[in-house]
Amino acid sequence: MGVNAPRPAAGGWISTGLHWQDGRPLLSAVHGHRRHERVAEPGTPVGWLLAGPRRCTGAWLPGATERTPCPHHAVIEPDGGAVQCPACQSVDRGLALARDQILDDGRTYRLYLAWFGEGLLKVGLTSEQRGTTRLLEQGALAWTFAARGSLPAVRRAELTVAASGLARERFTGKAKTERWWRHGDAAHRRTVLTDARERAHRLLDGHAVELLPGHPVTDHVALYGLADGAPAAYGQIDALADGAVVAGTLRPPIGRYLLLDQPDDAEPLLLDTRLLTGWTLTPAPGRATAGVTVRPRLRPQEADTQEALF
Template sequence: MTQVWRCTGLRWGEGVPVLGWEGGRRSGLERGKRVAFAVVAGSARTCVGARGHGCPMRAEVPGRSTSARCEECARLDRAHSVAADTVADDPRPYRVYLAWFGPGMVKVGITAVERGPARLLEQGAVSFSWLGRGPLMAARRAEELLRAALRVPDRIAYAGKRAVRAVLPPAGERTAELAELHARAVALDGWPESLERAPFRAVDHSGVFGLDGLPRVDGVVSELIAGGAVSGDVLAAAGPDLHLATGRGVVVLDTRLMTGWELAVAERDEVTVPVREWGDTGVQDGLF
């Protein structure tokens, strides 16, 4: 009988990317690791639930969805999300950060102090610096201040992140762009009094992600399908993305597309899921 696994997603712990599986199993994704799985033929992708609870309807969800949640579970998950600005009374201290993904691609965000740099690794930030630390509402006000005064967005599309990973400028140029924006940010009038400004200290993740010498992308997996397979060697891992060396070139797999599917060991070395050639319009912005 074929053993079936259900992926719970990619996590970054202590700077190491790890795939989680229902039942507690974990698979490290160090560079050179072989990834080879097949979606069980005849299976359907089902909702992963919300806030640690399974979906009561076991609803079917689209293959292209990176959240793998039905409408109701997505609503419940968002109702408890700090990022969605639906939580106002969290007593934990928060940090405001600037994250650099490529030339001209810098975003502002907030994360709980207890999470450390995990949020930045999860987003695939090539480099970042803290801006300040304080209560949640003060951190939110600072985030909004930067968006309004400096036109710094709070989101960068994954298509843009993927487009530049293989052609990044030297670390010095990355740091200089981040430093210039940091200086402008902390000098703004209207900075919340309860938010302590943080000095500029750039943290670079290019080595952690494996971006040095990374080949250009040839294609991006657009969705998984029942009976389809993915097989390749890990060249890099950034955020939820795996850059894989496959028989059809360098293919990016957003591991968020794996959740909700029944997966088994691949019997053949091939990629037989839909792959959008790099440069096509509409490149999506997510057992071994």
């Protein structure tokens, strides 16, 4: 995948986007049952020529250690949205968990509190065997674990915290990216999460979960390259199409997002890698980004706090 991708037989490599493994961001693609992965290393030049149709990338089945290819090679909509066909959605383990279709699977889960910016405190759950991967995938700027237990117990704890108004279960990608420009300092993030965990523990008194009062707060702002905030101006890729080229030099990935520096001091481009998922990719060395729909994003102006004269 990318300029150094192997060249498969006819049919090409189909992107499965960006995922995190052992704390590393990996760009991945599949060709039948073959998988190719590369670390999304900052400073790496990439270039991809997209070819359609855009196809379903399969599903995570119960007990599987990797994604199972779509048996139907189904075509999906080219402009984002769902990245799976209805048949794969119906058997995908992750979607079943999100939709409360799995009541208990015997695994231990952890309840987390994640901070995405001022006013964006999220509560969620992740299986203990996945470690911190869920938080990295979501692009959490800072987070802490609050409790652990069985899936039913942790899910009830999640609902209790969300119902209290302390934290929400979901935020849109747009809400998260808008906070990248201003995220305060590490001490503030740590205080917000520590206080929120204490409040959550009071709410969970009597629940059948093990509380984790001493769990540290982990900060990802530097890891994501956001210590100085997002670029003052960048273009967000809103849509891809057959024949498009996506190219640039990687900045540190942020959750599932890639920031790509462009040549000649042009503004960087932000790509939600879910848009890339399902397209057939071939290397495009030396090509410039083309054939994509881009929306300009600008750092919000600081509020004018000076008192008006009249």
